[in-house]
Amino acid sequence: MLLHNANILVIDDDEDVLVALRLLLKSKVKEVIVNKNPNTIQSLMQAYNFDVVILDMNFNGLVNTGNEGIFWLNKIKKQNPNVDVILITAYGDIDLAIRSLKEGASDFIVKPWQNEKILGTVKELLEKKKKQQPLKLNLDSETKIIGESEPMQDVFVKLKKVAPTDANILILGENGTGKDLIAKAIHDNSLRKNMPFVKVDVGALTETLFESELFGYKKGAFTDAREDRKGRFETANGGTLFLDEIGNITLRQQARLLTILQNRQVTPLGSNQSIPIDIRLICATNVPISELADEERFRKDLIYRINTVDITIPPLRDRGSDITLLANYFMDFYAEKYGKGAFTLTSDFINKLKKHHFSGNVRELQYALERAIIMAEQQHLEATDLTFSAIEQPHAPITQKETNLDAIERNTILSVIEKNDGNISKSAKELGITRAALYRRLNKYDL
Template identity: 70%
Template sequence: MQLKNAKILIIDDDQDVLTALRLLLKPFVVEITVEKQPGNINSLLTASRFDVVILDMNFNGLVNTGNEGIFWLKRIKEITPDIDVVLITAYGDIDLAIRSLKEGASDFIVKPWQNKKVIESLQEMLQNRKSKGKSIKTNTNGSKIIGESAEIREVFQKIQKVAPTDANILILGENGTGKDLVARAIHDNSNRKNKAFVKVDVGALTSTLFESELFGYKKGAFTDAREDRKGRFEAAQGGTLFLDEIGNISLSQQARLLTVLQNRQISPLGSNEVIPIDIRLICATNLDISELSNEAKFRKDLIYRINTVDIIVPPLRLRGTDITLLTRYFLELYSEKYAKGPFKLDPGFLSKLKNHNFPGNIRELQFVIERAVIMTEGSFLTANDLSFSAIESKIENNDIEDTRLETVEKNTILKVIDKNRGNISKSAKELGITRAALYRRLEKYDL
């Protein structure tokens, strides 16, 4: 990022310092906001987006901690984790300023400062701005995994470790947590990144489609086989094969898959030809690992084959300040898409989001923000602009007398299908599951 495009917030209770920095930076940046009271930080940061905060280390007794700068630094990083914070300090407080770097500050300025050095430091900081664990980009439509919580950093670290290898990966996590993005990030950071990345929702494949989709077929192999067709294994040759919803395939399908993985070769339907395969396998499921350990449902020998390393993608409710990062990302995304904004946020907007449990995870947050952008009339978003899924509200409010999980799920499915007038595709999307998964539940509950 260039300094000329930066928006800077300066917080210092010394008016002379505010004036000096404002006059110094005004010719170089697009916008400067000055503030004497650090107690206004929350409203300033939630109402507007800033690229850099320049913050004094000492204030006149607003926070009696002996190191007010550290206190307010932590507060800023809690509200906007991705922002750069530069501390202003006296020479005698350099040790405290160095400690601030460990607390998340990007740099510090020692008084009296040299004007030229301040400009050069800000320019260099913005030009060399790196993700520092805030996101891992993929090559598909600019998609990226965003976050800097301890939970998502652990995911980033695992991706960086396993991506260069050819180890088989099992990705675990609830619906809507971004397991497909993790799979794509592994591929994009691997030695196979220039080869194909092929995704298959195996949970949606019937027993008859399973083999033809994965292994291909020859003309005449079955009634509708009018020409030869390559399967997904062959399409992914040299690249990565991502099998989503692996926990939902039958035992017979598991046995067929295990044979292919052991022998590293396939035979298309209607052919005796043996084709060697060279793929990197990534699988994903929303089932818990304990459920996969049930041999009545899933073969242990297949688990060992697909699970050289497992990566658990945390639910959004456990990712703390990542909600703020993701909210701002989706706001920018949909502001551009619908030619609206830029938006300012009332503190209650973020507060309401943080207090929501997000059973639908990132997918639910994405839809909530998109809905808010579409429906709002102005450019100032408040808590009233947020509306959450009626499905989750019903469950969270315990409106159903029988609170057994099966009863709750059954009744929720019935309400959603009735709401969508029997449209299975719309109902599955609203429930956050695939059509195949919804059909399985309809069969399970004899609906």
């Protein structure tokens, strides 16, 4: 990324520093936002897509240990792990510099700085980011997989490796995570991409339909068989067969499927002649692999047959900034579909999104954005425009009571500091200890 395309955020409680950095950067970057209050970081990062954050390490001017800067550094990286953070301080403490880099800072600059040093550091980080762009699949126009979060990058790495092979793939994940899109992406990036991609929801097939749909039938094989019909295996010959909800088929259906996969041929109902098949098999299920391995429910020999490689699609609640990316994508998609013009998402809308559990994952988010666009009476979506279906009920997290004293103290300190938005004075007062004592505990627990 070039410097003139970059968005920069500067947070420092010294007005002179803000003015100096704004004057230095405003003519050289796309946009520079400055603010003296670190409590605005979250809302500003939701409103803008920053490439670099320049962050002071000490606020309030009371105790200059750098812990406040590291606290806000952790907040920033938690909200957006991909943003580069440059920490600045008037105290050239090499130990603090090393600690900040360990915590995720991209660089460390001592006040007073040289302008060339600031600009050089920003340029270097942007160039490095350009070389480390997130992996993207070479997908066709009908298949869109959106995600920059670390869990999705792990998925992309696996896809890049397995797609060109003929290995059988088992896709795992909750309902609504996009398992069908992943299956199509594997096919589109395989050597079979110009051959058929056939999807079957096998979990919805009865015993009778399972045989006729998958294997086909000859005319007269049963009462309504008025003509020959190819099964899905034969239709997918040379291409990819995607069996969705594989975890819901019966043991008898599993036995029939295993025979076909072992022999690589099918026999249509009403026929004595077997037909050779050449398919790449992809299966998907929302059943955890540990439950699938229960032989009373699923044959282990079939699991091994369909599971050369398994890919687990993360739930939306574990994908961090992808929620905002997907929300913007669906907003634009439905705004265009319904001819309602351009929309923007306000920070309170995004906050409400991020606080939601999304039991229905990407599908639930998609329908929520479609509903919001249809019902919107203005071009910027507020929190009140966002409603969630009662169909998806959030699951209460399972908590385990902590009994270790150090862990209890550490968790209490974290909770109080977050409650007070990083204000060390307020946190120390609420905890009933001095600021110095709180800092000692922050160092003790490496917070």
